[in-house]
Amino acid sequence: GENVEQHPSTLSVQEGDSAVIKCTYSDSASNYFPWYKQELGKGPQLIIDIRSNVGEKKDQRIAVTLNKTAKHFSLHITETQPEDSAVYFCAASLEYKLSFGAGTTVTVRA
Amino acid sequence: DSGVTQTPKHLITATGQRVTLRCSPRSGDLSVYWYQQSLDQGLQFLIQYYNGEERAKGNILERFSAQQFPDLHSELNLSSLELGDSALYFCASSAAGVYSGNTIYFGEGSWLTVV
Numbered sequence: 001g002e003n004v005e006q007h008p009s010t011l012s013v014q015e016g017d018s019a020v021i022k023c024t025y026s027d028s029a030s031n032y033f034p035w036y037k038q039e040l041g042k043g044p045q046l047i048i049d050i051r052s053n054v055g056e057k058k059d060q061r062i063a064v065t066l067n068k069t070a071k072h073f074s075l076h077i078t079e080t081q082p083e084d085s086a087v088y089f090c091a092a093s094l095e096y097k098l099s100f101g102a103g104t105t106v107t108v109r110a
Numbered sequence: 111d112s113g114v115t116q117t118p119k120h121l122i123t124a125t126g127q128r129v130t131l132r133c134s135p136r137s138g139d140l141s142v143y144w145y146q147q148s149l150d151q152g153l154q155f156l157i158q159y160y161n162g163e164e165r166a167k168g169n170i171l172e173r174f175s176a177q178q179f180p181d182l183h184s185e186l187n188l189s190s191l192e193l194g195d196s197a198l199y200f201c202a203s204s205a206a207g208v209y210s211g212n213t214i215y216f217g218e219g220s221w222l223t224v225v
Contacts, residue, residue, distance in 0.1 A: 034213070043112065043200055043216035044153070089153060097166050098143070098214060100153040 002027045002094040006101025013080050014109050021104045023090035024072040032093040033066060033073050037086045038103075044089060048075070080108045113137065114217035116201050122223045128189040131220045135182055135203030141165070142184040143204075143214060144176055148197040159184060160206070191224045198222075 003026040013019045025033075031052040036044035050057045050064045050073065057064050061080075066073040073092075077084055085108045090101040113136035123129055135142050144156040155168035159178035170176075173191075178184040188195060198219045204212040 036216075041218075043114075043202075043218045045112070045216070046213055049213065095166065097155055097158070097168060099155065100145075102152045 002030055002092050002097065002099040004090060004092050004099050004101040006090050006104060008104060009102065010105045010107070012107045012109060015080060015082060017080055019075075019077040019080055019084070019106055019108075021075045021088055021090065021106075022072060023074070023092075023101050024070075025092040025099075026071070027092075027094050028068070028071060030092040030094045032098075033064070034091050034093075034098070035062075035064060035075050036089045036091065036100075038089065039086045047088075077106075080106075082108050082110055084108050112215040112217060114201055114203050114215050116199075116217035116220050118220060119218065120221045120223075122225060123191060125191055125193060125224055127191050127224075128187065129191065129222065131186040131188070131199050131201070131222075133184045133186070133201030133203075133217060135184070135201075136215055139203035139205050139215075140182065141204045141206060141212070142178050142182070143202040144170075144184070144186050145200040145202065145216075146197050147200060147219070151197075153200070156186070188222070193224050196222055196224045 006023045034049035038044045063076040115134040140161045143158045146154045156170040158166040176186045200219045202214045202216045204214045
C-alpha cells in the first residue's frame with residue numbers, strides 16, 4: 001500500500017513569515033495529492049489539491065508543488081496569519097484509498 | 111459545514127460493548143469513507159463504500175464492520191470494544207472514487223471513549 005511521510009511534525013513561525021511542509025510518498029502510481037487543515041475539534045478540511053499531471057498549483061497564500069520523479073510534494077503558506085494555526089495533513093491517493101501523512105502542527109506566533 | 115453529517119458527536123461506553131456510528135454523506139455523493147484518528151496513529155483509513163458496495167478496505171479490525179444502505183447513509187459498527195478503540199472516527203464522502211481525483215469531504219467526527 002501507499003506510505004506517506006510528512007515533515008516536520010511541528011512548525012512554529014512568526015506571523016508574516018512563510019511555512020513549508022514536505023511529504024513523500026512511496027507508490028509512483030499515486031495520482032492525487034490533497035492537503036487538509038484540521039482545527040481543534042473539527043474534521044479535516046480540504047485547502048488545496050494537486051493532480052499528478054500538474055507540477056504546481058496556487059490559491060492566494062497557499063501553494064503546492066509536486067515532484068513526481070522524487071515522489072514528494074510540498075505545501076507552502078506565505079504571509080502566515082494566526083488563523084493559519086492548525087494541524088495540516090498531506091495525503092496521496094492510490095486506487096481507491098487516500099493515505100494520510102502523520103500531520104504537522106503549525107503554530108503562528110503573533 | 112462540509113455537508114457530511116455524523117452522529118453521535120460524543121459517545122462513552124464500557125469495554126466489551128458494541129456501538130454504531132452513523133454517517134450521512136453530502137447530497138449526491140456515492141462514496142463513503144471511514145477513518146479512525148487517534149493521537150499516536152494519525153488518520154487511518156478503515157473502509158470505503160461506493161453506491162452500497164465495499165470498494166476498499168484498510169486497517170479495519172475484524173471486530174469492526176460497516177455498511178452503506180440504499181439511501182447511501184453508512185454505519186460503522188464497533189464491537190467487543192477495548193480501551194484502545196477510543197478515538198475520533200471520521201466519515202467522509204465524495205462524488206465518486208478517489209481514483210477519479212474527487213474531493214473527499216469530512217464530517218466533524220464521532221468521539222468514542224471506551225472506559
